[in-house]
Amino acid sequence: MIATRELTKRFKSVTAVDGITLEVADGELVALLGPNGAGKSTTLRMLTTLIPPTGGSAEVAGFDVVAKQREVRRRIGYIGQGNGAGHSQRGRDELISQGRAYGLPVRQARARAGELIESLGLGEVADRTVSSLSGGQRRRLDIAMGLIHAPELLFLDEPSTGLDPQNRANLQEHIVGLRREHGTTIVLTTHYLEEADSIAERVIVIDHGRIIADDTPQRLKAKHVGDRVFLGFGSETDATTAAGLLNGVREGDRVQVSADDGPRMVPGAIEELRTAGVAVHSVEVTRPTLDDVFLTLTGRSLRNEEA
CATH class of the missing domain: 3.40.50.300 (P-loop containing nucleotide triphosphate hydrolases)
Known part of the structure; x- marks a missing residue:
């Protein structure tokens, strides 16, 4: 057309x-x-x-x-x-x-x-x-x-x-x-x-x-940003262990992990940590937006540009 x-x-x-x-x-x-x-x-x-x-x-x-x-x-x-x-x-x-x-x-x-x-x-x-x-x-x-x-x-x-x-x-x-x-x-x-x-x-x-x-x-x-998964733990020590196992980033007693499909990734991650003796206290999955895509591609926020 x-x-x-x-x-x-x-x-x-x-x-x-x-x-x-x-x-x-x-x-x-x-x-x-x-x-x-x-x-x-x-x-x-x-x-x-x-x-x-x-x-x-x-x-x-x-x-x-x-x-x-x-x-x-x-x-x-x-x-x-x-x-x-x-x-x-x-x-x-x-x-x-x-x-x-x-x-x-x-x-x-x-x-x-x-x-x-x-x-x-x-x-x-x-x-x-x-x-x-x-x-x-x-x-x-x-x-x-x-x-x-x-x-x-x-x-x-x-x-x-x-x-x-x-x-x-x-x-x-x-x-x-x-x-x-x-x-x-x-x-x-x-x-x-x-x-x-x-x-x-x-x-x-x-x-x-x-x-x-x-x-x-x-x-x-999915290609430019991916999901962000935040896992909460009872201590910073557990968070440090989890960050190493999941290739994540520790933020206090929480760990951030990037994934193509966060909801699908979570059960396997919890099982892997459980096997290692680390208990997960909380889980939060945030889905990316098109503004995140624009920010990744250009280094600028489209929302801020419009404002």
Whole structure:
């Protein structure tokens, strides 16, 4: 669905995207993760034909983003960071107008608008003016506008920004539902690490305009960080013995051990220590986050970067 080779964008002396090569298969749900200024939104704007690349190439839905802009636009939906509907217009009217802009006959545009209003839970507010809608309702209306022409590929640029936790969770459910029910290929950028971790089957980490990691969230965390297992003991002497047996790090009367799969590692470790005459008093397993991955790869915390 997407294929880029050395895709590059420069703004005067600043290189915003620096030679990105990637492929996204039909039906994938992919999250682009990185701090502000990493090149996420610029990459999406090139893939959606809004700005031209200064180097490299990109094909979307089989068409070149420079030579075949019209064909690309017919096949994609794009929801940017701002709201797309006119504030003084009614939501239903905006959807119908958007459908007509894509060439749908009036009857088909009305029918399609009705389907999206129902599936996105906008039935009670669709005939109100956009300015009277809540942030979550406006965001769902934006998604409906991006889906009115049933695109093969949907781009979402920071879809959850500015939403409260409840509306953010509801929006995530809608995004996952789109892929499950319609097979839509979805590419989104996000600041929310938990969002990328919970809904994306693939995470692409971008920093300084380059891809620095690309895999499933689970494999990224296992490969670059791993689980941390903390074992507590009755004395520092027992902790020292355990650290030697398990190749761990002693912290007072506790030992920290790294493992690919902490819960699976614990029973064997306890048995090994029991055989050596060392009793384990407590166990704690912490699972890594995507922020831990970013910290390992760059030496910086993504959370701190965003703050």
